[in-house]
Amino acid sequence: MIVKPVDHYFLSQKEPYQSIMLYVRSVILNTLPEVVERYSYKIPFYNIDKKPLLYLNILKGTDYVDVAFVQGVLLENDFPILKYNHNRKQVRSIPLKTLEDLDQEQFVELLIAAAHQVKQSKRPWFI
Template sequence: MKPVDAYFLEQKEPYRSIMLYVREVILKTLPNVQERYSYKIPFYNIGKKPMIYINILKGTDFVDVAFVQGILLEKDFPELQNYNNRKQVRSIQIKHIEDLDEHRFVMLLQAAGKQLEQSKKAWFI
C-alpha cells in the first residue's frame, strides 16, 4: 500500500470520506497531476511543482484543502481563506462533504492548474 493511501485510510470519519472525495475530484479533473506523499501529507503536483495539499490541522474540525498559489486565485475564488495567516497559501475548509460545491471546486482546480503551469516556481513568497 502506498503511503498516501495509508494516510487516507488512517483518518477518522468524516475526514476520511471528505479526503477521498476531494482526491477523486482532483485526479478526475487534472489528469496530469501527480499524487505524492511529502511532509507526511498528500500533495498534488504538476511536474515538480506542488499545487495542492490536503491536511487536518491540529485542533480543527475540518479538512484543509490548501492551494500553494492560492493568493493568486483568491480574487476570482473568494471561498479561499487565508487561514492561520499564511503568506501565499489559501485554502478551503470542509467540515462535511455536502459543504463542497463540486462544480465550483472543479473550476478552482482548473484555474490553479493553469496558474501553476504558467509560473516559474510554486513558492514565490
C-alpha cells in the same frame, strides 16, 4: 499487497475526514489527469510539472479538512471560497467540515484555474 503511504494516510483518517479526503482526491484526479499524487511532509500533495499545486491536511486543533492551494493568494479574488487563515503568506484553502460544504462545480473550476496558474509560474513558492 503493498499499500502506498498516501493510501495509508487516507485510510488511517477518522470519519468524516476520511470520506471528505477520498472524495476530494477523486475529484482532483478526475479533473486533472496530469496531476501527480505524492506523499510528502506526512500529507498528500498534488503536483503539476513537479511543482506543488495543493495538499490535503487536518491542521492541529481544527475540525475540518484543509484543502490548501499553494498559490491560493493569486486565485482568491476569482474564487472567494478560498480562505486566508493561520497567517500563511501565499497558501489559501477551503475548509471542509462535511462533504456538503464542497461545491463540486466551483471546485473543478478552481482546480483548472490553479493548475493553469502553476504551469505558468516559474516557481511554486514565490513569497
